[in-house]
Amino acid sequence: MNALQIKKGSTKHSAYNLRPTFSDVEEAHTLAVLVDNEAGVLARVIGLFSGRGYNIDSLTVAEVDHTGHLSRITIVTRGTPQVIEQIKAQLGRIVPVHRVHDLTVEGPAVERELALLKVAGAGDKRVEALRLADIFRASVVDSTLDSFVFEITGAPEKIDAFADLMRPLGLIEMARTGVAALSRGSDAYRQGG
Amino acid sequence: MARQMTGARMVVQALKDQGVDTVFGYPGGAVLPIYDEIFQQNDIQHILVRHEQGAVHAAEGYARSTGKPGVVLVTSGPGATNAVTGLADALLDSIPIVVLTGQVPTFLIGTDGFQEADTVGITRPCTKHNWLVKETDRLPGILHEAFHVATAGRPGPVLVDIPKDVQFATGTYTAPVKGGSKRYQPQVKGDMTEINELVEALESAKKPIFYTGGGVINSGGAASQLLRELVEATGAPITSTLMGLGAYPGTGKNWLGMLGMHGLYEANMAMHDCDLLIAVGARFDDRITGRTDAFSPHSVKAHIDIDPSSINKVIRVDIPIVGDVAHVLEDMLKVWKSRGRKMNREALTKWWAQIDKWRAVDCLQFRNSDKIIKPQHALQRLEALTKDRDRYITTEVGQHQMWAAQYLTFDEPKRWMTSGGLGTMGYGFPASIGVQMAHRDALVINVAGEASWMMNMQELGTAMQFRLPVKQFILNNERLGMVRQWQQLLHGERYSSSWSESLPDFVKLAEAFGAKGIQCSDPADLDDAIMEMVNHDGPVVFDCLVEKHENCFPMIPSGEPHNKMLLGDAAATDAIQGAGAALV
Structure with missing residues (x-):
């Protein structure tokens, strides 16, 4: 507060939300x-x-x-x-x-990312990778006798978790699309407005 | 009306349709078709500069002294890259400039062709917007949109890159549409809730202050008039940035003088102690705020600006108002009047009494001499001998620029052209040429330092060719004065590369171009010499030999708040220490 009794950063909204919350947390x-x-x-x-x-x-x-x-x-x-x-x-x-x-x-919004992961290996590791892929609902889009390419879609955290699990099982290469996001509900951001 | 014509002719037609009468430029291979069209008409005058940087600064001078966009035409490659400094300058000072660059033909783009540069890539961060035109049919629409974007909202420089085959090819010309491009329409009306809140704050404020900037001048003549009315009616004090000088008259009774690093003591002290700070078209630049965490610590802050990104960028404000200055001030005045023109007059009287005490410090006093010309004295005499004339002032960058801001008085907007944001040495001379082109009969003076002036002194040729009687008032201290001052303050008086070695004889230099040269070193001769300069009908280079080690005061050392000003030399040596030393 100050001499004029106007609360710092008080929030009457104009067309632009220009009154930040004054936090220093990222x-x-x-x-x-x-x-x-x-x-x-x-x-x-x-x-x-x-x-x-x-x-x-x-x-x-x-x-x-x-x-x-x-x-x-x-x-x-x-x-x-x-x-x-x-x-x-x-x-x-x-x-x-x-x-x-x-x-x-x-x-609220939904955020999704797609990733492709190449996992190379043989024996138990290969079986375990396939089993985990099933749990994460990742699909196999390429397969050789010593490798898989998995396709997985989900929130970035889910992809992180899947990649962490694949790493000890022979993850050798990964490509991620980055996040696509939409707000939930029937409101939409359309052209022009 | 749609007509078929070549791209080159479209350029000239679009300039005419946009009301352009003057183009500053320099020809080259990639713009020859456009120059051919310019040759075949008389409505638009082309001013041949001697360097493309000069063309952009001249266009800036033209724009700032008229309020109309300045237009530049240069060739591809080096023509475009030489224009970059001017673009960056215009971007930081929000000056409407339209730069047209030639480009290698579309089929050569990307092959490292002769005089090819990625002009839109290079200029993207130093323009408000830019375009590469790949089809002649799109050229007229883009040119009209370029003028709209340059002038609408917060003004700024734009660039249109036109490949040579697009200039030669024929297409359909379309005239400009009213209201400009639909996709770029900045908000000009301020939010009434916020305006009401600001008026309420103003009514009860005990120590209000208006802090105004270049945005008032960019907003147009109405904004300055409304500002004057509001300031006079409320009785609040007003200070301004370097960019805003002239919006409120320098002889006005509520005027505190410029604020900031080399601002006046009373202006900075009032900023520090105020309880309501109303920023109008100003952007809390670091030259203004000093140490931000100690900036005006007890005040409620309101900020009127057309650019939402200016608000809360540096200083967090309590009452943000996005809108054009003239529109917002008009609404503010209406609301204030309709609520009964209330002010806390009693508190305001006390506030002025405090301000008068600060004024009594007389922070611009300096030790004059009858043996050597003090730069401050030279400017005081220039002011006294020219203030009643139809006068425009440009400056270069450095000590002389700050002294000019301190000792010259501006009673009207658009009379003061200086590189504020970018601090471009070499700005003032070409800018003075642009101003003189727009105001042929006015007295146009470039207050310069010898080092800055030499950065674009080739433009003396331009001034001579087009009979532009610009006066180059050079305060020659044979030093890079501001650099030298900082070395004294910060680097233990080790004056590394801050003296001007091998200076030319400025009188002979002027004469070599066919201009008049005057040298003055005796304070007793100064008035006569200045009058000789003013009365000469042609360009004059005035070599004013001044005290070599004069420092520019008052000064807020970097890293310090407004109430820690240095008033004179006694406290100056090694005055900048600690965290402030890292700041520029």
Whole structure:
């Protein structure tokens, strides 16, 4: 409190949520950024993160609306609430960016990632890998006499857990897509609005 | 109306349709078709600079003194890379600039062709937006969008890269649409709940202060008028950043002077002690805040800015208002008036009494001399002898820039052009050329240091060719003065590379270009020499030999808060220590 009896960071919401919670604890946030699918747009977004020293834990991008030339970039980033707000504001002022949604604060969301894991081995280890894959509902998409390639989909933590289990069983290579995320329920982020 | 024409002709047509009368540029292989079109018309004048950096700074000077976007035309490769410093400068100072660059033909892109550079890649972080045009049919739409993006919202530089085959090919020209690009429409109206909250805070504040910046000037003439009305009516004191000088008159009674690292003592002390800080179109730059954790510790902070990313970036504020300064100030005035024009007058009187005590410190006093010209004295005389004229001032970067901000007075916006954010030495001379192009009969003076001035002194050729009577007022201390000052303050007086060796004879240099040169070293001759400069009908290089070791005060040493100002030399040597030493 101060002389004018206005609580610091009081929260009457304007169009922009510009009153951060004043915490210095770093949080992970998943951002959905709708952009015009034009040359250089991904470079603008990535350049913003590298130029201003923000973190990218994961980033995925693909066109989601062919006729409207819209792509959706899903970024998992990390920072204090003030930094997260700054990241969103900086993203928002990139000209081809239509909207920036913070899925972490805008209600419940589902996050999924796909990974391919190559596990090489023989004997018991090979059998155990296949058994665990079944438990994790990973499917075998390639098989030789001494290797499997598993495909697994799920939250990043689930993929981490599966990879940890596969490591002693002969995990030799892995590719992950990064997180794709959508809010739960019938509300949708569409073009324009 | 749709018409068929070549891409090169589209460029000229789009410039005309955007109301452009002046283009600053330099030709080269990849823009020859556009230069051919410029040759065949008379509506747009092309100013041939001597270096592409000069073209961008000239366009910045043009833009800042008119409020219209400045336009630059340069070639591919080195033409584009030479423009980069100007783009970065315009980005940090929010100046609307449209830079058109030639590019190798589309079928050569990516082959490391002659004079090929990845121009959009190189300029992406130093433009507000940029485009590579790959089809002639898309060119007119992109050019119009470029002008819209440069000027709408928070202004800034944009760049359109046009391959040579796109310039030659024929396509369909389309005229600009009203309201500009649909996909870029920044919010201009402030949120009324927040505005009401700010007015309530203002009514009860005991020690309010307005802290204004370049955003007021960018917002346009109405913003300055509304700011003046609000300040006069409420009776609150006002200070401004380097960028905002002139929005509120320097002779106004509520004016505290500039704030910040070399700001006035009363302005900084008032910022430190205020209980309501209203930031208007200013962005809490590190030159302003000093140590952020001790910045204005007891105040409620409101921030009016058109760019949401400026808010809470450096200093956390309590009342954020996203919107255009003029729109928000208009609403603020309306609300304040409708609520009965209330202020805590009693407290305000006490606040002014305190401010007057700080004013009495007279922080700009300096020891004058009758033997050698003190730089402060030179600027005081320049001010006295030119203040009543239709005057525009540009500056280079360094001590002279700070002294100019301290000792010159600006009563109107758009009269003061200086590189604030990027601090670009070499800015002032080309900027003065751009200003003079826009205001042919005005007195345009570039206050310079000899080191900065030499960074773009080739533009003397431009000034001569286009008969632009710009006055180059060089405070020559044969030193990189600000660097030298910091070495004294921070590095034990080890003056590493901070003197200007092998300086030219500036009078002869001027004469070599056909310009007038004046040298003055005796305080007794100064007034006559300045008048000789002012009255000469043509470019003048004024070599003012000043005290070589003068330091710029007052000063907040880096790493210190506003109330820890150095007022003079006695405390200066090795004054910057500890964590502050790592700051710039």
